[in-house]
Amino acid sequence: MKKFFALFFSLFIVFAIANAQVDKDFDKLKSAYLHIQNENYQEAYNYFKEVLNIYPKEPIYNYYVGRCLFFLDKDPMVSLKYLRFAATKEVPEDVYYFLGRAYLNNYQFDKALENLEWFKKRASKKQIRELELDNYISMAQNGLYLSKYVKKPLVYSKKKSQLDHFYENYIFDEQVGTFVDKFDFFSLTKDSVKEQSILFVPGLKTEHEVFYFSDINEKRGDYDIYRITRLSDTSWSEPENLGDIINTPFDENYPYLHADGTTLYFASKGHYGMGGYDLYRSSWNWDKQEWTEPENLDFPINSPFDDILFVPSPNKKTAFFASNREAVKPNIMVYKLKLSSAEPYIETKNHEELVELSKLMVNISAESEKGRVVSEKNKPDQYELVKLKGKESILYKTKYDSLLDLAIQHQLKADSLKWIIDEKRMVFENTKEGQERAKISTIIIELEREIYRLQKDADNCYAQVRQIEQANLASQKSIYEDGKKTEKSDKNETTEVPVKTNVFVEPVQDSIQKSYLLMVNEGDDEPFSDYGLRIEVLAIYHLKNSIPVNKILPEGIVYMIQLGVFSSEKNPEVFKGLTPLFCIKNDNSTNRKYFAGMFQYLAEAEKNLPIVKSKGFKDAFVVAFNSNKPIAIKEAVQLESVKNNPTQKVVNKNSIDHSKKENDLSIIYVLKGQINANDSMIVINSKANLPENTDLYFQKKNEESFFIIKPFLSYDEASIARTKLKDLIKSEIEIHAYFAENQIPLEQARKITK
Incomplete structure (x- = not known):
């Protein structure tokens, strides 16, 4: 008898330990799933990676591991390895969303667009809205365009820095100014929820200084760029929103007004870009008293990641900017570039080339004075403030100089595009295949259109420059309103003498031979469709x-x-x-x-x-x-005509709504089998012999038809039902296990629900 009780007690202990282990395994599964829903990807990854080592070919765990790694690892190839495998099996449809975003981060914009559009066809309105799917599709489309023709970057240095004070690496001449935290400058209480806001403070304190910064738009909840004027040492004007040309319903941040007093650089998530924060510039239009349409600074300065705070030196020969493309919070990478308008545009060939360009590898020697930007030695009065009329902004350079800078920029860019067109025309002449010739001709037309626009902008700037020159020649006054110096004459009298200025002589413009090439459709191509967008x-x-x-x-x-x-x-x-x-x-x-x-x-x-x-x-x-x-x-x-719903559901008369039970975090079993037209009525009739809490579905994939019966709460219950159906239907019937509507290994499910 004692031996019997000892054996019974031992078995009881074994079963208790086994049940405790089963409960522990199920709790881990539920916990990992909740971590995914709450975006705690590191905790979720730890569990799913462990399970994937046990079930390496299981699609759902490849999906979860790939999804976690998309957020945890900066290298998109790491997550793509798992997501691509999962996409070939039955996993949640949003695998194509994460595939699209991973391809986007890997500069494979064509594949990103393909996967995102594929997911959009299957996504609900709620998913499209919450995942901002249309925005990512636009980013992929923009990426294709922005990365087609690029300038090879000239990089002095790249340095990893803490995000909280990365701007301290932007080292300029002390007279130019410094960057400070907005909250520190205005003595505001820091809010950990709010996004970082950087403020540029000019080195020379002047009357009615204007400061640019970013803050929350209380009406919409996004970040906009504002400017504020210092009225005295203790008082400020009301913040002024820069308006819809600069600000969008999305975030704008990290503004910097260049020393030329005309060009505003800023980061935005809402303008034409390729993902995250992109960098832009906009110029102040003196005639219309408004900002020009923001211009994307192009790849590889911009990327699908966050690129922020672009700051050129006063002479625009070097620039700093920061990006998280190669760093994870709380770090960010600060780059120092050489700016050269003379560099030609090159045509990129493949995504490997884009990846290499995006790394911004150091490729030129550092300046002799390490970490400092050598500022242009201008005349003492060149950056004096200009007295402006009405509501014009306080600017740091004259209208003449600003227009001249813009004209030269447009002219140089137009000239570099001419070089590309000449190369394309040579390729066109040597190409025999009709489709390829049509493709090249389209590119040439697009480039000619861009040259025409740039040349027109340059001509407008030159025209205004000439007007200012003529006005000053007529009045015998300096173009600088405050640019007069006092000199002593031989008679020791103080007289006002205009400062001599170098009058810009407009160069002779090259004539652009415009030969528009018509695209000829060869073969039996389908006509252009007006439907869709x-x-x-x-x-x-x-x-x-x-x-x-x-x-x-x-x-x-x-x-x-x-x-x-x-x-x-x-x-x-x-x-x-x-x-x-x-x-x-x-x-x-x-x-x-x-x-x-x-x-x-x-x-x-x-x-x-x-x-x-x-x-x-x-x-x-x-x-x-x-x-x-x-x-x-x-x-x-x-x-409007309504399409028929292709999914049919057959339900018992006495069945009740079990959707709440199915949405619980529990493991269920499902019967699935392939049928033909003759078997469908047999399955429907046999439904009466199955448990009342199950529903019968018919599903069609390609040319094949399937039936699905769910949910069964145990493997044994599903197995008994399968045996009954197999006596009536000759085709194979499979048992699958699901957790949170995702298929998991049958072996793991049986172990947990045993």
Whole structure:
């Protein structure tokens, strides 16, 4: 009897330990899943990597490990290894979202676009909104364009620094100024939730100093750029928002007004960019008293990561900026570049070349005075403040100098593009294949259009420079309003003598031979479709193919996105590659309405609306037409044909809603089998013999049909049901295990639920 009790007690202990281990394993699984939902990726990774070592071919654990590594490792190739494997199996559809973002970070913009658009077809409206899917699609499209032609960077140094005070590595001449934390400068209480805000303080204190900084827009909740004027040592003006040209509904931060008093550099997540914070510049338009449209500083200064605080030296020969492309919080990398407008643009060949360029490897020797930017030795009065009229900003250089700088920049960039065109024309002449010739001709047209724009901007600047020169010659006064010096004459009298200035002589411009090449479609290519919306890197609309006006629309309901109403015809470049485009103009009016995209269903139009808004058309909206006549959206929806739902569900009459139970963090078992048309009725009839808490689904993939019965709460329950069905159906029936709607190894599930 004692032996019996001893054996019984031993077995009891063994079962207790086994049950405790099972509970512990299940708790670990639930905990890891919750870590994923709460974005605690390091904790989740520790568990899923351990389980993946046991089940290396299990798709769901490859998916979770790849998803965690996407956020934990800066090298996208690490996460791509797992995500690519998982995508070939049955895992959550958002694997294509993470694949797209990983490809984006790896500069494979074409693959990023392919995966993101694939996921968008399967995503819900909630997923599209919460994951900001349309924004990432735009980033991939922009990346294709911005990385096509680039300048090879000249890098003096790269240094890892703490994010909290990285700007201390921006070392300039003391007279230029310093960067400080905004909260410290204004003696504000630091808020750990708020994003970092850096302020540039000029070295020479002057009356009515203007400071640029970033702060939260209380109406929208995003970060905007503001400026504020020091009225005295103790008082300030009200902060002034820089307006919609600079600020977007997304974040803008890290502003810096250059010493030329005209050029503003800043970082933005909302303008035309390739991901994260991109860097931009905008110039103050003296005539219109407004900022010009921000210009992206291009790859490889910009990347799909956060690139911030671009600060050129006063002579614009060197610059600092920071990026997290090679660093993880709390660190960031600070780069020092040599700026050279004379460097030609080169055409990139593949993504490996882009990855190499993005690393910004040090490739030129450091300056003799290490860590310092040698400032240009200007005349003492060259950076004196200029007295301006009305509401003009306080600037650090004269209008004459600023316009001259802009003119030279535009001219040099136009000249470098001419060099590329000459090279392309030589390639065109030696190319025989028609499709390739058409492709090259499109590139040449695009480059010529860009040269024309740059040359026009340069000519406008030169014209204003000449006006200032003529005005000063006529008045015999210096172009600097405050630029007078006192000199003593031979008679010891003090007289006002104008400061001599170097008058810029405009160089003789090279004539640009414009020979527009027409694209010839060869073979039986499909005609261009007006349906849908896409962003064309090489725009199809130009001088030879203008935007169609009053085009006859297809019969029935058609939706389009209205971009705006304009009083004159617009250059296609204004619409930033949006395709297709349409224009409607009434005979009795000069106003023109421009539209983008064409859709058969309202849902499709609404999905594409954020893409249009991300291109700068913030007031765009969806309109409807019926047989070429505008109608109300409500009326269009009533007339719109609704597609049948391809998924069928067969439910018992006495069944109840078990969705809440299925959404619990529990393990369930599912029966799945392939059937033909004759078997479907057998499965439906046999459903009466299955547990009441199960539902029957039919699913069609490609040309094959499947049935699914779920949920079973134990393996034994699912196994009994499979035996009953196998007596009726000849095809193989499989048992699968799921946790949180994701398939997990059957062996692991049985171990936990045993």
